[in-house]
Each structure stands twice: as structure tokens, then as C-alpha cells.
Amino acid sequence: MMLRSLFFSLVFGPLTCAAVAQLVVIDARRPLQVPGATSYREGSSHSASGHTLGINSMYLTMDGRPWLPVMGEFHYSRVPAPEWEEELLKMKSAGVQIVSTYVIWIHHEEIRGKFDWAGQKDLRHFAELCRRHGLYLLVRVGPWVHGEVRNGGLPDWVIKDGPTRRNDPAFMSSVAGLYAQIGAQLNGLLWKDRGPVIGVQLENEYSARGPLEGERYILALKRLAIKGGLDVPLYTVTGWDNAVVPKGEVLPVFGGYPDAPWDSSITALSPNEVYMFRFRNRVAGDTGDIDETRETNASGWNTPFLTAELGGGVQDTYHRRPLIEPDDIAAMLPVMLGSGANLYGYYMFQGGENPDGRLTTLQESQATGYPTDVPMKSYDFQAPLSEFGEERASFRKLKVFHYFLNDFGSELAQMSVHVPDIVPRSADDLNVVRASVRSNGERGFLFVNNYVRGATMPARKSAQFEVLLPDSKLNIPKKPIDIPSGSYFIWPFNLQLGASTLKYATAQLFTRFRDSEGEVFLFVQTPGIPSTFVLKNEPELDVSAGRASVEKHPEGITISQLQTGLDHEVRIRLGQGPEVRLILLSTQEAENAWKTNVDGSPHLLVTDRGFFADEKSFVLLSRGDPHCSFTIYPPSVGKLRLASGGELSLSSAGKLNRFAASVPEERIAFDVKKLRDAGEVSPVQLGSPLSWRPKGVAIAPSETSFDSAAKWAISVPRLPQSETLSNLFLKVDYTGDVARLSSNGKVLTDNFYNGAEWTIGLRRFMRTLADGPLEISILPLREDAPIFIEKRFRPSFKGREQVEDLKRATLLPEYKFLFQIGAD
Template identity: 45%
Template structure:
């Protein structure tokens, strides 16, 4: 219920209890010291790096689902996104399709992939299974194993096969483990393991760990997934957790109820339904070890897969709003599944999870885009701009956040469907901390919070913020600092989100993001700041004193300089949300710089790379300005300073090709969708049904398939139907369960034979199909029987501009 304007709401929270002292030696991990003395550690509350608290971001990228020629490019983009650890499944069925015949070549070359991680300065976390799920048939266990022995147990023959597989992995990783100077810092065993039958249970996880260590997989960290009543041996492994914005593995054809992932986890780290394939009616082991293990994340959805019976489409805030909630719940490793999409290896035409082979879900044969921040082709999706500022925040202040305990308000939501009770938390340590607030729940409108102030009781005082009540609109989420040190200054609070810090010749520069609909307010502790002034004529701000506290209120886009009592100066840049989503922080020309651009920006071997899909013009803003004009692969114009930013404008010659679409056959009436399988819900039509699909020949000039002078080009297909498939001759090169989003196929990401016909088929969607589609993308209301039509096919170029350091620099 909204309160009248004259009745402000004070949201209080008591964060005065002393932070918990970490317990050490609660976990038996592996060798944690590198040859040069660096360490990776773990205590009961957080990870450590070289003995210091460490709160990194981890993202899943399956090397087997990305062509090996694209690994380095993908990892450079991942690094620029603010991610520090790359996790990846080792999918057994790909590597040992027949007993004793191993394949570690091309896109299956695990060693080369981990070496590529090291080259890009990324840590690696290897998820060795042997059962991994990954939306793969039998969870990745080869069919020849499943056919002859009980799996996921201590069956002697199964363990013999597992040990041989682990030994092969160890051979691939020889010299690449942390103890040898390599990037591999952790091993995950099994996945979603909650089995308690004969030769199963926690003892099986202990066996897998023993086998891994016996073959030489000795790492600082060993983990298991902790959700869905998982079982594991105490002290031997650290549980990791996750959560998803929607349930594509669900059975309902209706919009999902509010997801628990948008509510703070004050009582348990275990989330809701994460799609586990097995079930355990008894409580799992995760909650029992919460005081001995840190809250680590490995599967917070960077998107969701599209499954046959449910095809949700996520908005960027559906993913981004999870971060303040989970960080505010105490997460001290934020891990995505997935960060980067891909495609199943060519030729593995029956390797996807499917109800036909006993799986719970039906997945596309090839495509694994996942609506991830980087899609199946490595293209950046809009959600990346929402996430990157939070990653940068964790890079800069994660070590401060890691030591902070979680404090809950007295009044908590009754459950995930309670949208009225405000959702917030504080993580604090003494008189410093961060306020986390969320007013976003996917597909469910939250109320406007009118006349809100926060009262946060810390160790020695209570901080009220902001200075006057504010209104918080539906969909808003934020992280605000309390007691944050900024060089020689100290904030009492700010109503803007900290993003990053730069060291420049003129002093420290801090970047903050404004919160939409709320004025940015920087309240400085008395005695720290003697003067505040705008940095340029374009910057607008007001200052006043509130109860002895100096308060600065800059407008979005403004820059101001605070002179500290020790005569040092700090620069504070406030960027509006639409600009912060364009921000990257990249090393170039000798130092870290702010880079503002609509293009995807990343660093590669000392060069600054910009990529733009569809647009042949680039605008680039850089701070601090470069001392010398860079060298570019394209002609550029250096414009006058835009405030404190140096601006460059670059245009490249546009490239265009026409795509021909020729009908080959019309669709036939398809039978009703059957229900069945383990989920007792809609199942993908039988293979014979696909002969009734409509078909078109797609004519693309051979030169267009080579993407001349481009980093890539995409066939962008928009259609209405049930299932789309694209063939080069007889080879299926990509497929797509219709969800309303454009279907993008990178010409450099799939193998298209220019001598063969390119054929697109669309299986009709029946008006009565029992599948879930978001209402905004559902074509069924406009049809009487079925639909299979092409709405458009285009060739979309991806342009690239590369800046190199000037020879005069």
C-alpha cells in the first residue's frame, strides 16, 4: 500500500553486531601455493588471494561449444567484462565417445583452452563431473557407460572408467594447475548430486575427490553444487549455489510465479528450482555447513536456456537485479551459468538432452545461446551493459565487501510472492558497508515506494540516508555505499552506486552510477573535505551542509573535484545509467582508462578493439585523455574534449549484401503436440514430424559468407513457428526453438559450404500447442490452426576498429 506524501517511510536495519571472525581450516582443500609464492585460500566466510579477502566474478564458457579459433577472442571479451575466473564443464561424452578412444583435439583441446585462459590473465575452474548435466544426453556420461554399469555411484567398474577419464583430464592439465604456476584454481566434482541409494550418497563424492587427487588433480579449491537437497561429505568440499530468473524446465504453460531469486536469502543459501534431474526428499547437507563454508555462487543464471515446452524471454534487468540481491545475501563469489553461449559440436546430432532419450527436457540439437551476456556467436547481448558496472565494482571493492556480514531488516517479505514488503539488506563491518535494495521482480510489477529514507545502525552510530525522503519507482535496484573511503575523503553515504577507481597523474578518480529517478547525493564526513567544485563548465552541482555533513548533489554526467584536508584532491564522475552501460575500464597506452562507447570494447595484446553490429560509425570517449593520438586501422577524427573525456569519431565503409529467400515447400498440417516423458508435459515432435515443415532456400553471396573486412557477419532470421532449422546441404548447422527473438547465425561460427544449398525449415506451431511463450512474442492468438512463416532474413555486418598505441607514446 502506498503511503500519503506526508507519511514518510523509514526503513531501518541494525548492522551494529560485530562482523563474524572467519574460521580457518574448516575445509580440507589441495595445494594452494604457486611456485612464486602466491596463494589461493578459503575460510568459513570468503576466498583469499595472497592472504587478502577476494570476491571475484566467475563465468561459464564451454570450450567444446565454441570453435577453437574463437577462444582467444571470447576470453579477451570476458576479461573486459570484468570477469576474473572462467569455469567450464569437461563433457565426457565428447571426449570418449567410444571406450578407451579419447579425443582432445580442435574444439575439444582442453589444454589449449586453459592455456588461452592463462594468456588472457584469467583463472580457470574445471568442472570435471563425471555427470555434469549441461543439457547434454545422460548428463554427459557416454552412452557406452550408461548401457553397461550403474552410474553416479561407487560401482567398481563405473569408478574404473571414471578414474581413466580423470587421468586423461590430469594429463591435459599437467603443468597448468595453480601449484605448477598455471591458472587452474579449482575442481568441481559431479553436479546436482542428491542420490542416497546403495553405493551413493556423500561417500561417492568423497570417492570422486580421492580419484581426482590420485591422478594429480590437486587444486586449492574443490566444490560441489549445494542446491536441491545435495549431499556431500563435510569438510571435503565447499558447496556452491545459484538461481535462475525463470523455469524453462518447468511444466506450466502460464507465466511463472515470482522467483525467489529476487528475494534476499537470509535464512538459507539454497535457492528454489534450479532444474535438477533427480530428487531427494530429505534435507541436503548445505545448510548444516553454512557456518563452516563461505557463500559461493556458481550458477546464477546469466540467462536461461530455451527448452521446448517453456521459452521465456528475459529482459536485462531480470538478470541484473539478481546481483544486488545475492551479493546482499552474502554471496562472496558470483558465478554465472552461462556467461557465454555456444553450439554443440558438429556431428553430435543426438547428444542434446531430450525426452526421447530419457531426459527431463527437450533442447535444440545444436544451439545453446542461453540468452547469455555473450550469445552463441560471442555477440554481446544488451544485458552485458547492466552487469559490467557491477563486475567493475567487485573488482575494486570486492575485498571490502567480502569481510562484511549480512544484516536483515526486522520486517521481511512473507515469501517470494510478497511484493509489498520492501526488499533490502546491509552488509557491514564496523562503521562501513553497503546498502542493497531491490524493487524488481521479473514479470511482476512491484509498487512505488514513496517517501523512503533508510536508517542504518552501525557499530558506533546510525546513518540516515538520503537527507530527505525519496520515491523509489518499480523496477529499481541499487547498491549504495556507507562509510566508504575515497582517497583522503570519506563518505558518510552516497545515493549513487560505486563503479570503479582510477589512479591518474592528477590524483584518484572515482566513477559512480546514478540511480534512475533518484538524485545523486554524496555526503562527506566532517573534517575530510575542505572544498567541492565542478571540474568543468558543463558540470552542475549544488552543495550544502546537513547536520554538519557536507553534501554534494551533482547532476548526471557531472564531474566534481573534492579537495581533502590533507591537500590531496579526488575527482568524482557521476554517470547516468544509460552512460554507465556503455562504460568499460581497459588498459591502453600505459594505464587503465575509462572507455565510453556504444560498441563492444575490449583490450587485445595492447590494442583497443571496438566492434559494432550493423552500425558503421563509432564514437569513442576516453579518460584520461591520451597524450598522443593512437594509430588506427581506420581513419578517425579527434574531436575537442567533451568535458573531461577525449572524443574520437570513426567511420568505416558500410558493407551490404542482399539475401534471397525462395520458397521450396509449404508446411503440412502437423499433429497435436504429445505429452509425456519424465515431466509428463509437452514433448518435442517426433523426427518424422519435421518432414511437414515449410522450407525455403536462402541465397547468400559467397563473398558475404566470407565477411570481407569484418570481424563477423550474421544471418538474422525472424520467423513465426515452432522449430527452425538451418541446413548447409545435408548438415544441420543451427537450430532454434521459436521464442520471438531474432535468430542470429554468425557466418564465422558455423560451417557453411558455399557449394551446397542453404535451406531453412520451419516446423509449424499449432494454435493449441501446450508450450509457454511470453505474451509479447506469442503468435498463437492471431492464428486458427498453425503458423510457419518467414518474417525476414537479413545479412548484418559486424564492423571492427582497432586502436594501437602511438609510436610517439
Template identity: 45%
Template sequence: MHLIVKCLPLLVAGAFASTACGQALLRIDASAPARAPLENQLQMGASVSPSGERIGANSQYLTRNGKPWMPVMGEFHYSRTPADEWEAELRKMKAAGIDIVATYIMWNHHEEQQGTYVWNGQRDLRRFVQLAAGAGLDVMVRVGPWVHAEVRYGGIPDWVVGAMPTRGDDPQYLRHVARLYGQIGRQLKGLLWKDGGRVIGVQIENEYNLNGPGEGAGHISTLKRMAREAGMDVPLYTVTGWDQTVYPSGEVTPVFGGYPDEPWARSTTELAPKETYAFRFDSRVSGDLGAQTRASTRGTADTDIDKTPFLGAEYGAGLPFMYRRRPVVSSDDIASMLPVQLGSGVNLVGYYMFHGGRNPVGMTTLEESTLTGGYNDTPMISYDFQAPLGPDGQQRPVLTRLRPFHLFMRDFGDRLAPMTVRKPDVVPTGPEDLTTPRLSVRSQGDSAFLFVSNHVRQYPMPLQRQVRFSVKLPGRTVEFPRQPVDLADGAYFIWPLNMDLDGTRLAYATAQPVARLDNGTAGVVYVFAASAGIPVELGFDAAAASSLTAPGARVNQEGGKTVIDGITPGTQAAVTIRRAGKAPVTLLVLTPEQSQQLAIGQLAGQRRLVIGAQQTWFADGGLRMRSDGNPAFRFAVYPALPRTPKAGMPLIAGQDGMFQSFAVTLPARSHEAAFKPVRAARMVRPVMIGGLANAALQPLPESFSAAAAWSIELPRIKNKLDALVELDFVGDIGRLFNGTRMLDDWYYSGYGWQFAARHAGSGPLTLSVLPLRADAPVYIPTEGRPDFGGKEQIAELRAVRVTPIYRLDVKP
């Protein structure tokens, strides 16, 4: 239970003797045996590669070569990104800790005209999958035929929508779906897992909860059979599991998601605290995920909960802007969901979107809109999504918050995946309960991980003072830390209990495991990240004391335990464990900032740690780096490289604790853009209410005759790869043109709009801004809401900034 302990001596079996004054002791009973997974519950496809590698799934987790596997999946839409950018962007995703790239195959992006299929250029699925494999990524193809994806008619071509029933077993519809699937099968031929390729999964349909004649679970069975007949024989078949989804039990496995806000909602104010931030112990669906159809009966995913693993596909790594609702999310709004989802039992974190993009333009624009019967109005071109990787490859701050968790799952997911979720003695009464501490444990035997989150988007959380934890495991109770800690508003983390460090048991740590690096005969390095504002404390058995050294820290013997505190996080070894006949084990505890700058990958033929503030990814045995606006590069590498690498300019070498450091400053560049008004805004009409949501509707196309416009002259840039243009405007909708060709568009929200100069073409650009009315019934966050100064409407271009992009290739 959660209780306040009086000033009395405490002696808990297997824990430390201590005195607690006004401490909050948070208890979790994890003594019951972990659940054993059920096998053979799912009828999947070919699971063995030509080399004998096997991918499988039981009732609790995925497996790879018989071992528990906890991958991270990120969505990236090839047809929304120029093809010449795919390779670098896929490698950036790999360096960000992504293991599987998921992508929608949008039917109307490939067969906009009946019988004319386009599989080249930006729509070259085969090349995209090949490049993903080259980057070391597995691939999940989401084949639809209805995909949603904020695309026109959910991706189904106009000529289909207008001529026949869709999303059911109508024979005419199925004939066209069979042709589509046949085309996809030919594109993927030889690239599937069973052929030695990296396509490991197929998602059927999306957000499917229809249950009329020719619909329901039978339709999903039909689509799966058709996919297999088209050659798509893969280890995993999935469907989305939210909003009362229906599917044939045992033939597919559901995937879940959760978002920190609901851009598709009707509210023009802040939403109540989201379920996404609340640990779940009895369910998997995290609130409304925006399905366009509604059902009233219980979905198959609810009744299948004991038969299928808890897998994710759409945990929001950002959010889209929709016309009526434009929520801006912070890095912590996104990253704080991870301890909650993992602590609720998720064994595959899948993000939507991990990489932003832009809609291609065909015979018409291809966005979801109320004009074509959609539930939402979305931008015609922009699909930015506030994603960790922006449409032009820019790294957003949220990526640095997420990556330590991804690295944790990559190196320790096989330990976590089989663990059972345990709830605390006292749990919040619901998502709106902001005072009861939010935590869970996952355990198997005497090993466990503690998950804590004290962050809820837009709601201040109380300081949880003087907190200690008591976790009852089958063989012992672990009560920690020795010194109580304060959990500040915004705190979130994962801490280990009874963690095996290559033969030495770490009883607990008030720091988060990030990675394990095997450096051969030089030993093993365990990387931890300090939790912001919380002192690092490590607990070991007393017997381990003789093998431990901790320079600069305090080593205490209490109650049969060895406790190390006073650790200063950084790049120096925090603890070294030396045992006779074994290679040393080193604990490296990074600061929170250093852990967010950490990337791990193959460099000079070996897996290495790289710390640097700039965007970093791995390619061709070396490093590639990008810095937006700052010409100074500094990075540190462990283990040391065998020789000083080459980088086009001489690198200044040095030492930073355990790390070899390098620095170089490239020649600085400065670019200025000029703009001038072309036409003033005219008065726009009040925003209309209507559509399926009975909410604010995007103004009709003719309304843009009232938009203000500016002509923009970009500077002459020798290499237009090397600049981002930021359009700082205030209004309702901004649209950027080269002549009459729309390059990009944006719903104003206060979030910065950037556009790569390389896509601007030649000649001046034109920015048109539709005025935002003061009485517009749309949600814009308080911090982004403009000051109208008593005016009825506003349309302003405040600045056009050009940020130079600096690049550094490091070759060992």
C-alpha cells in the same frame, strides 16, 4: 521498522535534522559486530603458486594473498565454440568484468567411442586453458563425470550408460572414470595454480543428491581422491549445493545459483514470483534449479551453512529454451538479481551461461532429450542460453547492465566480502509479497553497503514513494538521503555508507560505486553510476567541506554534515577532494547509460577507463571493437593516451569532460538475402504428453516430414566474419541446413535467432520450420505468442536479414 513518519521535525543522533511529510523511513539495525570468519574448516589442495601467491577460503569468503577476494565467474564451454574464436571471446569476458572462466568437461565430447580420446580442435582443453591464462582469467574446470549441461546422458558416453551403473562407487564405472580423470590431468599438467598456471579449482560431479548403496558423500570423496591422484591438485574443490545435495563436509565447498524462470518446469503459464528476487537471510538455495534427481532429506549444504562461504556457480545470466517452456528474459530480469544475491551474502557470483554456444555433432547428436531418458527436450545444436555473449560473440544488452556490478566487485569486493548481512526491521513475508520494500545491508564496523531491488520479473512492483533509510551502525546512525527519493518499479542499486575515499569518509551516496582508478601523482578517481530517476546526493562530515569543490552543484551545511546535491551526472568531475600533501581524489558520477558503456582494462601500458556504445575489449595493449549494424564508432578514454592512436582510418580527436574522445565512421555496407519456398507445411499431429515430467514432448524426428521449407541465398560477402544472419520465423522448431548438415536449430519464442555467416559454408541454405499448433501445450511468452488468425497451426518465414559487423582495432 518500516513506518510512515508524520509532519514533525526529526533529529536522529548522528543524522540530519529534517522535516518529513509522509515519508517511508526504512530502518536496518547493523550495530552488532560482524561475524569473524572461521579458518581451517576446508581441506583443499595446493594453494601457493611458484611466485608465492596464495588462494584460500575461510568460512565466509575466498582470499587472494591473504586479502578478501570477490571474483566474478562466467561459464563458457570450449567444446561448444569453434577453437579459432576462443581467444577473442575470452578477452571479451575479461573486459566484461569476469575474473574466472568456468567450463564443463563433457566426457562424451572427448570419448564418444570407448578408448578413443579427442583432445584437439574444438575439444582442445589444454589450449583453451592456455588462452584463458593469456587473457588474464583464472579457470575452474568442472570435471563431472556427470555434468548435466543439457547434454546427452549428462555427458556420460552411451557405451558407459548401457553397460554399467553410473554415479556411484561401482568398480567398473570407477575404472573408466579414473581413465577420464587421468586424461584430464595430462591435459592440465603444468597449467595448475601450483605450477604457475591459472587453474584454481575443480568441481566434482554436479547436482548430486543420490544416497543409496555406494553413493552419497562417500562417492564425492572417492571422486575427489581420484581427481587428486590424476594430478588435479588445486586450491579449491567444489560441488553444486542445491536440491538437497550430499557431500563430505569439509572436503569440498558448495556453490549455489538461481534462475529468473524455470524452463524445466511443467507450467504453461507465468510462474509465481521467483525466490531469486527475494533477499535471503537464513538460506542459500534459491528455489528449484532443475536437478534431474530428487531427494527428500536435508542436504549437507544446509547443515554446513556456518562452515562454508556463500559462493555461486549458476546464477542465470540468461535462460535456455526447452521444448515445453521457452521464457524470454530481459536485461533487468537478470541484472536486478545482483543486488539481491550480493545483499544476501554471496561472495562469488558465478554465471551459467555467460557465453552461448552450439553442440558439436558426433556419432549422434549430443543434446539432452526425452528420447534418451532426459527430463527435458532441448535443441539439438543451439545452446544460445540468451547469454550476455551470444554463440557468435555478439554482445547482448544484458552484458552492459551486468558489467558495472562486476567492476564494483573487482575494485571494492575486498571491502564487501567480510561484511555481514543485516536484515531490515520489516521484511517481505515471502517472494510473493510485492508491496513490502526489498532491501538489506552488509556491514563491518561503521562501513556498509545498502542493497535495494524493486524489480520482480513479470510482476509490476509498486512505486515506493518518498523513501529514506536509517542504518544503525556501531558508532553512528546514518539517515539518508536528505531529500526523500521515489523507488520506481524496476529500480535496483547498491549504495555505500561510510566509504573510505583514500582518507576522506563518504558518509553516504545515492549513486553506486563502480571503480577506483589510481592515476599516480595525478590522483585517484572514484567512478560512481547515478541510479536511474534518483537525484545524486553525497554526504560528508562537516570537516570535509574545506577540502571539497563541486562545480555546478550545491554544497549545503546541515546538522554537522556537508551535503552535496544538484549534481549533473556525466563525464565532468563531480567532486574534487584536495588535502595538503596528498594527491587529489576525484569523484566522477556517470549517467546510467554511460556506466553501462564503461569498460576498464590495460591500454597503452596503463589501466584506463573506456566509454563507448560498441562492444569493446582489450588485446595486445590496444582496443578491439565490434559494432553490429552501425559503422559509426565513438569512444572516450581516461586518462588521456600519450598520442593519437592508429585505427586503419584517421580518428577524429576531441574532449568530453575528463575524457579524451575519438570518432570514426567506417564505410557502410548493405547486404540482402533472398529466399523462396521449397515445400509447404503439412498438418502436424497434436503435441504428445509424457516423459519423466509428464509434459509436452518434442515431436518425434519423423514429424519433420511435415515441416515447411525455404531455400535461402546469402549475399556474396567478401569476409564472412563480418555478417550475422537473422532468421525471422514463426513456428514450433526451426532447423537450418547446408545440404543435409544441420548448422543450427531454434525453438520459437519471439527471441531473435541469429547465425554467423562465417559458419554457413558455400551454396544455398535450407530452413525447415515445423508448424506450431495453436493448441500446443508449451509456454511461449505473451509478447512472443503468434496470432494464429483462427488457423490450427502456423509455419512462416517472415524475413531473412543480414546485419554487417564492423570492426575497429585501435593501436596506441
């Protein structure tokens, strides 16, 4: 089979091609894939609470029902403990269901025999918070974790003892001590004991093979984990880099990142395979001709396609500093889900900050034999939630997909992957439409990606998808459309809406819920593409669409020109069946819409402010503005109270409650004073080549290099004691090489310049503020430094050998609005 537009262009020439539809044919007639038994043998899968976590060859199950969860990485030991609960609630509000976390050995036993589980290293408290808020937990226990941490997480004393990462008696004895400590921390918090801990990852990126290595090592680790008290349903290992995966004993998990900061290149990289569908291989994008007789993802696995490290960003290294855009992350979702992924796991979702070491700093560095240099303190990772809890634009973009998975993942998990007639030849082949279908017979979803980081994808003129189903053929849409460059989406077909059938929609399914009037289905407009809904035309089908256009024809009923917004509903009823409402939201409306329980029932709360909620209240966070507004749909019948103080007003319009709130404005004194100019910095040195990277890369500056840094004093008072002030954010717009925030000579946090404004949350440093002014140091960037900074952000040197400049520093208070429902 072939892409028919290509045929026409070859026959009639390029002038005719523009008017000919790019008809992408996807044959989904293969018999429905039925989940079979998996070779993987679970640990204790039954919880004392009566729930069961299961697995088959295709997907996970929760109480026998297919389960396609969202998982996000959060390193507890890299975030102050008082901030954990708020950040976990933000993740939950964004649709994350499983929290994954490294247990970083060197953070807990830097000195032999002296384990530290206190403060921000209190794993037990972190797990208890997950349990309190209904989040599952997967602990990644190493012993080697990488995570851009010193020695990959191994304490220095372990390395000095002898061979590591092998079934060596001395090493395994030390590992047994670590695992026993972890088991004690999590005692009573495992799944079997009504706890949140459902899984354990053993090792990381492990491919060694030899007499004391390979499967023997992984199996020995599993035995030690169980002996140490870690009896859980799921044991995982990372599945890339020629991984060791003992069959039946562990589950491989996969990943991929939008850029490669470990690469030696100091120029923009070629298009990345993470924007290609993985039809043949769970590790890398699919290329080449498609064999229609094969099963997709048939690489010998009889375990589900699970992911744990799909980049929520990347950690900038000293020599390579890509700036990740929100679409770079969000465009991966349709690709991986359309490839058959049945667990969507991010690394990272919450950024962090390395704790202070007692003996050394704790970051990865070339000086310690690792491939890259990363900041001493910052492990921000450009994650959806920054190291200081700042919500990035990617957070809301991802949330739109998470809500879809939360509500429709059980259906998607059962669906097989079907491949288009033509796929790209390589990751940099931008000429072929990138698409996939997952279906369970007549029903399913169309996945399309026309976005590649760093590349300009062509607009797909007059595109149309012909989906061949077992008993029918469906053209989506009926008339060809133009797919804009940079577009990516998931569209449903033959979706049940109550008793009626939605043949297809050129809008993305967002979420659904029930209220007193029945079931509501919400969709999101795909930017640049008219939203059209086509219902199966059946006798007694009644459609009420307000001002939208409704056209009836033999093939179906088409609804178009539908206005976006919660106050524009389409009502659908088939005969005496239940009425269903359909609502279309704009991209911005969907990104601002949060599902939450109000007065004991589900509602949507729409706001452009930061949002998170627990079981009894919700919080809005407003940066720099003591005012906020929000809408609740459908209207709440409970009384809403602003518990944090301030004023609250309500205005109702139809089915919407619109609220406005304000709190007293905080005026905080702030002063910046330059202390010294920069000196001349030495040329950047290159590190040693490696077997897999034959070219050495730039080495981070030594401590003595900072004697040449320019320095400013930042005068900020302590955070006032106020229920309405959540944080103070220092925003630093600068140019240079490396910047540091310090107090009394101690580095609090740092930043490698990549063009983005540096934002620092000062709440965690409040005690430090009482001891004297903060200082910002900026080390100059040399023009000849062999460092990748994206062209749009590389500074102009104007004949100078080096540059450093603090352009602007501003201080923004973050106001907190705490709302309670049903309280007097």
C-alpha cells in the same frame, strides 16, 4: 521491530499512509564478524609464481587479501576454437575473472577408448588462452554434468556398462580413465605450476545416498581426481537439492535461475525466490520473521557463501520458452551480494552450440530418459554473450556491477550481512521493501531490490533506510525519496574518499582508478532517484563542484544536482591530504564505459560499440555500420593507430579525447527464396510423468515431422577476406514452432520460437557456404500445442489451426576496428 509505515497506515488509515515515510530499519550493530578457520582443507594453494590462494570461513583470499571474484561459465566444446580468444577477452573486459567450464565426457569419449581432444575439444589450448590473458579457470569434471546434454554427459557405452554415479568398480574404472585424460590435458597448467586452473568441481546436483553412494562416492571421485593429476586449491560440489557435501573435503557452491524451463507449467510462474534476499538459507529466498540473535546464513556452514550457477539466462525447453530480459538477470546481483555471496558465478555467461556427435545427436531429450527436450544444436541460454558471440543488453548491465566488485570486492567480502526489521513473508509478497546491509562496523553498503521478473512491484513512496551502526545512526537519505518500480541498486555509506568520508550516496559506486592527478571515484545514477552525495563535514574540507549545488550543514556537506558525464568532476580535498575526484555517470554512460590500459596507464573508453581488449590493443565491433566513435578519459598521451585499415580522426575537448573511425562499407549480395509451403503437422504429444513432476510435458517433434516444415533458400556469398569484416549476422524474424538452418541436409543450428528475433553468426559456417545455399526450415506451431510462450509473443492464429511465417530476413555485416597504442 517493525516497518514503521505499516504501523502508521494501520493507525491513521490509507489516506495518511501515502504521506508517511516507509522507514526501513536495519540494525547493523552486531559485533563485526571475524573470519575464522574453515573445516575445508585446500589442495595445493601455493603457486610456483609466488602467489597464494586461500580461504577462511567467510571469503577467499588472494595473497592474503580478501577476494570476491566474478566467475562466468563458458563451455569450450560448444564453441569453435577459433572464436575462443575473442570471447574470453570479451568476458575479461566485462570484469569476469574466473572462467568455469564443463568437461563433457560424451564430447570427448563418445566411443569407448577413443578420446578426442582436438579442435573445439582442445581443453589444453582453452586453458592456455586463459593463462595468456590472466583469467583463472575452474574445470567441472563430472563425470555427470547435466548441462542439458545427452545422458547428462555420460557416454552411451558407460550407461550400458551398468550402474552409474556410484562407487561401483566398473563405473569408477571408467571415470579414472576420464580423469587421467583431463589431468594429462592440464599438466603444467594447474595453479601450483603457475597455471590458471584453481579449482575442480566434482559431479553435479548430486544427492544420492546409499551403500555405494553419498559421501563415499564424492570422496572416491576426489581421490581419483588427485591421482589423475588434478591437485588444485578448490574442490567444489553443487550445494542444492539435498546435496552431499563431505565436510572438510569439498566446498558447496550455490545458484538460482530467473525462470524454471524444467517446470511443467505452461503459464507464467509465480514470483521467483531469486529476487528475495537469502538471509537464512543459501539455497532459497528468506521468508518469515527474523530472529535478531542469529547469525545470517548460519545453516551450519563454516565455509564462504560461494555461487556457481546464478542464471545468466535460461535454456528454453520445447514445452516452456520464457524470454529473459536484461533486468531479470541484473536484479539478482544486489540480492545475492546483499545475502552474503562472496563469489558471484554465472551459468551461462557465454552461450554455445552442441557439437556433432559421431553416433547420435548430443542434446538432452525425453527420448533418452531426461526431463526436457532442448534444441538439437543451440545452447544459447539467452546468455550475456550469445552462442555466436553477440553482445546482449544484459552484458553491459552486469559489467557495471562487475567493475564495482573488481575494485571494491575485497572490502565487501569482509562485511557481515544485516537483516531489515521486516522481510517478505514469501516470494510473492510484493508489499515489503526488500533490502539488506553489509558492513564491517561503521562502513558498508545498502542493497535494495524493487524488481521481480513477471511482476509489477509498487513504487516505494517516501522511502528511507535507518541503519543502526555501532557508534551512530544513519538515515539514507536524509529526506525520504520515491523508489521506482523495477529499481535495484547498491549504495555505499561511510566510504573513504582519500582523507575524507562519504557518509552516503544515492548513487551506485561503479569503479575507481588513479591517473596523473590522483584518484577518481565513479558513480552511476540510479534511474528515477536524484543523485545526492553527503560528505562528513570536517574542518579544512574543500569541495569544488562546478555547477552542482553544494550545501553545508552541521551533519555534512550535501552535493546535489550534479550533471552526469566524464567532463563534470567534483574535487574534494581535506586539508593537505590528497585531492580526490568524484564523477557521476548516467546508466547509459556507465554501461558504455570500459576500463582498459592505454599508454601503460588505466583509462575509461566510452563507446556504444562492442568492445574487448588485450594487453597491447583494443577492438571495437560495429554491427551494420562502418563507422564508430569513442571517448578516452583521461586523454591518452600515446599515439593511437587504426591497425585494421580505414580512417581515424581526433578531436579534444578538455580532459576528453574524442575519436571517430570509419572503414569501407561492404555490400554483400543476399537473397531469400521460398522453396515450399508447410504441410499440416500432427498434434503435440506429452511425455511421461516423473516423480517430481507428475504431469507430462510436450515432446519435441520427431525428425520426420520436419517433412512438413516450410522451407526457404538463403543465398549468401562467402565472407570476403577483409581485416575490417568480422562476421555476418543473419537476423530472422519468424513465427512458428521450431526453426532450423541447414546446408545439404545437415542441421547447422536451430531455434525454439520464443518471440525473440533469431540471430545467427555465419562466420563459423563459411566453408559450408561454398557448398551451396543455406536453407531455413520453419515447422508450424499448432494453436493447441501445450507450450508456454509468453503472452506478449504468442502469435495470433486468426481461426487457423497452425501458423508459420518468415516475416523478414536481413543480413548485417559486423565491422572490426583494431586499434593499437603507441605504434607509428
